[in-house]
Amino acid sequence: xxxxxxxxxxxxxxxxxxxxxxxxxxxxxxxxxxxxxxxxxxxxxxxxxxxxxxxxxxxxxxxxxxxxxxxxxxxxxxxxxxxxxxxxxxxxxxxxxxxxxxxxxxxxxxxxxxxxxxx
Amino acid sequence: xxxxxxxxxxxxxxxxxxxxxxxxxxxxxxxxxxxxxxxxxxxxxxxxxxxxxxxxxxxxxxxxxxxxxxxxxxxxxxxxxxxxxxxxxxxxxxxxxxxxxxxxxxxxxxxxxxxxxxx
Numbered sequence: 001x002x003x004x005x006x007x008x009x010x011x012x013x014x015x016x017x018x019x020x021x022x023x024x025x026x027x028x029x030x031x032x033x034x035x036x037x038x039x040x041x042x043x044x045x046x047x048x049x050x051x052x053x054x055x056x057x058x059x060x061x062x063x064x065x066x067x068x069x070x071x072x073x074x075x076x077x078x079x080x081x082x083x084x085x086x087x088x089x090x091x092x093x094x095x096x097x098x099x100x101x102x103x104x105x106x107x108x109x110x111x112x113x114x115x116x117x118x119x
Numbered sequence: 120x121x122x123x124x125x126x127x128x129x130x131x132x133x134x135x136x137x138x139x140x141x142x143x144x145x146x147x148x149x150x151x152x153x154x155x156x157x158x159x160x161x162x163x164x165x166x167x168x169x170x171x172x173x174x175x176x177x178x179x180x181x182x183x184x185x186x187x188x189x190x191x192x193x194x195x196x197x198x199x200x201x202x203x204x205x206x207x208x209x210x211x212x213x214x215x216x217x218x219x220x221x222x223x224x225x226x227x228x229x230x231x232x233x234x235x236x237x238x
Binding site for chain 2: 035042043044045047050091093106107108109110111112
């Protein structure tokens, strides 16, 4: 069963505008983590931001912020002041598993959203 | 920051041959590494979890005899695609987490991926 849903296969945004990329997830764990990664056309995976399930405040990292609504199981990424270099695939990901060091905890990825920034 | 090096970045091989892909953590020790596969315009699919000093854990539907994983040291995991066929052509990407960073929210660090083409 799909655990992470990104309902926007493709998005367009005007340069310097803000954009929200949607992500909803499904888990029965109380402890989990949510990540956003950016993948440019070159293929590398770039970590953007993290939100823990117990974090009370929304995470922010520079122009990236995460709108975390735990009851709705959503973790939307907000990119402010879009730049041409933001054009890429964006993946929402989730880590399940117990806290602390473990030999096995999976990170699974959503289907991704392709963002195009228009000059 | 934590760096994961993956080699080769691309490889072309003939059907029936085997290909080995290396994944190294350069400045941290990784007891666990993860191997993902990505088809064009699709998401990352977890293939297996590579555990140092023990057998890899494969995801459902992944042929363990086709995709041999060896994690011989704390900094090196290898994925060997055996008897490759054109349908094995894909983008393979490894990742690892620096547990010694001391935080559950430490992200996965990714190699730059290997683009495999089987002719």
